[in-house]
Amino acid sequence: IAGITQAPTSQILAAGRRMTLRCTQDMRHNAMYWYRQDLGLGLRLIHYSNTAGTTGKGEVPDGYSVSRANTDDFPLTLASAVPSQTSVYFCASSDSSRGSAGELFFGEGSRLTVL
């Protein structure tokens, strides 16, 4: 593993199903983030974690949950998927102890389609 790994890269899901997007990083970054990216809109923050054991809500948290049991892993769960959650999801991390905490490292993305 080098950097951030997301899985799955692509998934088609029936509405109402539960889905977990996985994210693992090997850079020992303390901060991790989940974004969704939709055409014509900027990246929107779903949830974040500044350090292992803590999480926070971003701009669009409804319908999503996260956990941060350790430094490396930050899974995103959709408890009951709806079509409006069709999007590309990006996991990212940063070393917020540095001056430029906004230098994010992104995973390759997970393209989710909810039918």
Add this chain to the structure above:
Amino acid sequence: GQNIDQPTEMTATEGAIVQINCTYQTSGFNGLFWYQQHAGEAPTFLSYNVLDGLEEKGRFSSFLSRSKGYSYLLLKELQMKDSASYLCAVMDSNYQLIWGAGTKLIIKP
């Protein structure tokens, strides 16, 4: 509310220079960031400005004026591989990144 504005799309010619503008209104300011995102790929970090002025990094430069809420990304000697979306983001007073919708740059031969 917080707002980041940048043009939706720009077209430029290979070998030329292009300037992508970004204006922002945010609650607080802790830095402005530019990212590059090729189609179907993840964003990658390009530059960071926290003080007024120009930051140069090879063919790419980024400028910031905090009093005007304005930044630009300058790309010189354009290459076909520079065809991508360029995302402007501002870190607000809560140290959260606020993102613009991105500028799609099309390079023509």
